[in-house]
Amino acid sequence: MKTKLKGFLTLLLALVVQITFAQEKTVSGTVSESSGPLPGVSVLVKGTTRGVETDFDGKYSIKVNTGDVLVFRYLGYTTVERTAGNSNTIDVTLKEGGEVLDEIVVTALGNKRNKRSLGYAQQGVDSEELVSAKQADIANAIAGKISGVQILAAPKSGFNQSQIRLRGNRNVLYVVDGIRLQNSDDVNPEDVSSMSVLKGAAATALYGPEGSNGVVIITSQKAKNGDSSISYDGALEIGNAAYIHDLQNEYGGGYSQTFSKFSYDDTRDPTSWASFDGDNIVDYFADESWGPKLDGRLVRQWDSWIL
Numbered sequence: 249m250k251t252k253l254k255g256f257l258t259l260l261l262a263l264v265v266q267i268t269f270a271q272e273k274t275v276s277g278t279v280s281e282s283s284g285p286l287p288g289v290s291v292l293v294k295g296t297t298r299g300v301e302t303d304f305d306g307k308y309s310i311k312v313n314t315g316d317v318l319v320f321r322y323l324g325y326t327t328v329e330r331t332a333g334n335s336n337t338i339d340v341t342l343k344e345g346g347e348v349l350d351e352i353v354v355t356a357l358g359n360k361r362n363k364r365s366l367g368y369a370q371q372g373v374d375s376e377e378l379v380s381a382k383q384a385d386i387a388n389a390i391a392g393k394i395s396g397v398q399i400l401a402a403p404k405s406g407f408n409q410s411q412i413r414l415r416g417n418r419n420v421l422y423v424v425d426g427i428r429l430q431n432s433d434d435v436n437p438e439d440v441s442s443m444s445v446l447k448g449a450a451a452t453a454l455y456g457p458e459g460s461n462g463v464v465i466i467t468s469q470k471a472k473n474g475d476s477s478i479s480y481d482g483a484l485e486i487g488n489a490a491y492i493h494d495l496q497n498e499y500g501g502g503y504s505q506t507f508s509k510f511s512y513d514d515t516r517d518p519t520s521w522a523s524f525d526g527d528n529i530v531d532y533f534a535d536e537s538w539g540p541k542l543d544g545r546l547v548r549q550w551d552s553w554i555l
Contacts (some may be wrong), residue, residue, distance in 0.1 A: 276307065295381040318332060
């Protein structure tokens with residue numbers, strides 16, 4: 249009997265330990281480089297769409313399970329992976345990568361040039377980096393991947409698109425396969441082959457005033473002769489409204505608690521309006537519902553003047 253009891257307790261202890269290890273916890277830390285903290289670093293849980301970015305001081309905080317792998321990625325630096333263990337703190341130092349010295353980039357009007365020969369700032373993102381975060385909005389997809397870019401996030405559930413700011417307080421100009429667009433609503437990150445962000449007056453001069461706030465050059469994916477493939481990638485996002493105001497049906501439209509009265513003037517008004525004399529008139533042009541109380545009093549309907 250004692251042997252069976254010991255075996256049961258051992259099994260119960262193993263289950264408790266396993267559940268404990270599977271519990272979610274918060275891991276935080278600082279991402280830095282040789283010269284100090286590094287803001288805007290993408291911190292993702294490998295194999296998922298969960299991730300955060302480091303703040304201005306290079307700090308981050310993310311919820312993970314023990315055993316999850318954190319991927320630290322920043323453009324121009326080597327990618328680092330760390331496994332979440334017993335510690336709740338993971339500090340990472342990124343090193344600069346030097347494998348893109350001879351990169352060919354797309355500049356204004358679709359011209360391809362060696363990146364080292366450019367006399368202005370230019371950065372690019374390939375298709376794999378864009379789709380890694382599973383973002384439907386292309387502006388959110390490049391967050392943390394290009395330096396000097398400000399992303400103005402929009403509310404969720406498709407109410408509006410996020411905006412990319414490089415210079416000034418206006419959105420950038422998008423050029424997709426040579427066609428100019430003023431927003432990114434119709435650009436699917438899955439259809440992008442490469443993206444180049446042009447900064448500064450020298451880079452955007454060919455686009456005139458439209459490109460004064462920066463230009464994003466997008467090259468879409470194209471079919472290859474003799475090569476066919478089918479791929480599918482999907483994501484689901486569910487959101488709830490933060491605030492929903494209660495509907496009030498106690499007061500009608502207007503700004504005053506009393507109705508205006510119609511006074512018939514036979515020198516000015518049609519004879520058909522004579523029977524309207526003394527009727528209550530609603531403030532037809534008021535958007536607010538601060539008017540008289542809805543207590544059953546009759547009012548002159550707005551279309552009764554012409555019927």
